Amino acid sequence: MQFALWAYAWDLLDEGVSDVVARLQELGITELNLATNYHHVQAFAPHNPERRTFFAEASSYFQPGEGYGTLEPIPNETMGDADWVDEIAAELAGTAVSLNSWTVGVHNSRLGMRHPETTIENAFGDDLVFGLCPSNPAVQTYLRTLVADLADRNQFERIELETFDYFYGTGFGWHHEKFHARLGTLGEFLFGLCFCPDCRGHAADQGVDVDRARSVVRETVDGIVAGDVPHDAAVGAWLRAHPAVSGYVDAREETLSALYRDLDRAAGSASLGSYVGLLSVGQTWMQGVDLHALADSVDYYTVAAYESSREAAVDCLHEADALTPEIPLHAGVLPAHPVVEDGDTLAAIVDGLVDAGTPRISFYNYGLLPERNLDWIADATEPHR
Ligand SMILES: [Zn+2]
Numbered sequence: 448m449q450f451a452l453w454a455y456a457w458d459l460l461d462e463g464v465s466d467v468v469a470r471l472q473e474l475g476i477t478e479l480n481l482a483t484n485y486h487h488v489q490a491f492a493p494h495n496p497e498r499r500t501f502f503a504e505a506s507s508y509f510q511p512g513e514g515y516g517t518l519e520p521i522p523n524e525t526m527g528d529a530d531w532v533d534e535i536a537a538e539l540a541g542t543a544v545s546l547n548s549w550t551v552g553v554h555n556s557r558l559g560m561r562h563p564e565t566t567i568e569n570a571f572g573d574d575l576v577f578g579l580c581p582s583n584p585a586v587q588t589y590l591r592t593l594v595a596d597l598a599d600r601n602q603f604e605r606i607e608l609e610t611f612d613y614f615y616g617t618g619f620g621w622h623h624e625k626f627h628a629r630l631g632t633l634g635e636f637l638f639g640l641c642f643c644p645d646c647r648g649h650a651a652d653q654g655v656d657v658d659r660a661r662s663v664v665r666e667t668v669d670g671i672v673a674g675d676v677p678h679d680a681a682v683g684a685w686l687r688a689h690p691a692v693s694g695y696v697d698a699r700e701e702t703l704s705a706l707y708r709d710l711d712r713a714a715g716s717a718s719l720g721s722y723v724g725l726l727s728v729g730q731t732w733m734q735g736v737d738l739h740a741l742a743d744s745v746d747y748y749t750v751a752a753y754e755s756s757r758e759a760a761v762d763c764l765h766e767a768d769a770l771t772p773e774i775p776l777h778a779g780v781l782p783a784h785p786v787v788e789d790g791d792t793l794a795a796i797v798d799g800l801v802d803a804g805t806p807r808i809s810f811y812n813y814g815l816l817p818e819r820n821l822d823w824i825a826d827a828t829e830p831h832r
Contacts, residue, residue: 448801448831451478451809452824453549453779455490456508456531458814461497464538467813471544474821475828479539480549480607480809483508483532483597484520486619487556493817501525505557508532512596518558518565518579518589536602548603548717552590552611553579554619567614568643570664575639577621578614581735582645582702590706595713607720607749611710613699613735615639615726631678633685634671636733637664640696650698660695682733699735707744719744720777724751728766738771748774749809753781755792757799764803777807782827783820790823797827 452471459467459481471479484507491500507520509532523531539546559566559576565583567575579586590611597606610619616639617626630638642664647657667685670676686693711719723731723738728750731738738748750767752760760780767776778800782793800808810816810824 448828449478449807450474450476450824450828450831451480451547451807452476453480453482453809453812455482455485455501455812455814456535457490457498457501457525458492458495459535460531461492461495464535468539468542468544470821474825475832476810476824477543478545478547478604478809479535479813480547480605481508481532481535483548483550484593485549485551486554486610490815492814494821495814505551505555509597509600512592512599514596515592516588517585518562520593521557532600532602536600545604546602547605547607548597549607549609550593550597551609552593553581553586553614554610555579556621558589566643567639567641568646569616569638570640570642570661570668572642575614575616575618575641577618578610578639580641580643580646581611581613581706582641582649582699583643584645587706587709591709591713594710594719595715598713598715598717603717605718605720606714607722608710608745609722609725611706611721612703612731613639613641613733615734628672629678630668630671631680632730633676633680633682634668634678636682637668637692640664640692641699646699646702649702650695653694653698653701655694655698656691657695659691663689663692696732696735700732700737700740703735704737704740704744707741711744718746720747720749721745722751722779723748723767724763728763728770731770738767742771742774746775747777747807749777749779751779752796752800753779753786753811754796755786757795760796761799761803764800764805776805777809778805779809779811781811782823783811783816787823790826793823794827797831801831 486505506523510530511520556577563574567578567580616635752763754760
């Protein structure tokens with residue numbers, strides 16, 4: 448059984464990597480999933496010796512190499528000319544803790560604001576700048592080069608992918624987002640469905656009536672707002688009744704499958720993993736993800752089981768296993784507010800996931816967790832080390 452912990456570079460460096468390694472050994476943790484390329488964040492840092500919070504725009508925590516083209520990671524300003532990933536990798540070398548890259552792909556508002564022509568363009572023509580569109584060739588180059596750049600550093604046992612897909616319509620939290628109309632799941636999904644020139648082109652190549660799909664999407668979003676279409680309409684049934692949109696949605700899965708074959712090659716000898724279930728496992732198709740098809744290109748999925756009970760966490764794994772039975776399923780656990788409020792619950796969740804057969808659990812995340820929550824991890828992993 449393997450246990451990992453997601454982590455931010457600033458927390459490791461502020462505390463001192465060697466002190467963190469000693470703490471990880473108490474917790475039964477042997478891997479760090481380090482944020483190498485990351486979205487905007489304000490992180491509350493309850494046990495950081497230098498600060499209680501850290502703000503960052505979408506940034507890399509390494510100095511990027513060559514070949515990115517239009518879209519290139521922007522090194523974090525606090526880091527300056529340093530390379531925090533290099534510093535951490537050097538200090539971890541020779542310890543019992545291995546290093547993995549936690550890699551955010553299309554969710555990059557800073558690059559999106561600078562290059563809105565590469566972002567999701569919804570049916571109304573709005574650029575959703577929080578999400579780069581993976582159908583766009585410049586975005587594909589960016590994602591491939593990012594993975595290859597990280598792999599070429601030879602610092603990571605694993606490269607793990609987050610948001611290398613079509614970003615959900617209402618995003619992932621923005622500054623003071625204002626939606627005073629109830630879109631529901633259907634409306635949110637359709638609001639964010641990309642109609643950029645590349646997405647339209649790929650769908651047209653597959654025989655989809657793109658103009659029809661676009662007009663249906665626009666009319667439906669407006670219809671939900673007007674109260675003419677129920678906000679809680681079942682998305683699957685609605686799509687079956689609207690084949691132009693259904694065909695349009697399916698076309699995205701082909702695009703992502705081709706991209707993931709490239710990412711697999713770019714990752715070289717590193718083990719390639721992908722995070723699933725950040726919406727919910729059953730809704731990954733809304734992000735253009737065909738779990739069964741992408742399983743040919745990645746070595747494992749990490750299923751986000753950010754749940755409050757053993758049963759609910761295990762259900763996440765079972766749901767993923769039913770969709771894609773042939774690939775190892777690792778698990779992600781949030782041992783903290785607002786889902787887990789005590790150590791016994793965490794221990795039950797970990798026991799359940801181990802019994803369900805997962806070979807590896809990652810906990811979220813070192814710098815965000817209060818000390819007492821870290822102690823819960825030590826208790827939860829102890830029987831399984
Ligand atoms: Zn697009």
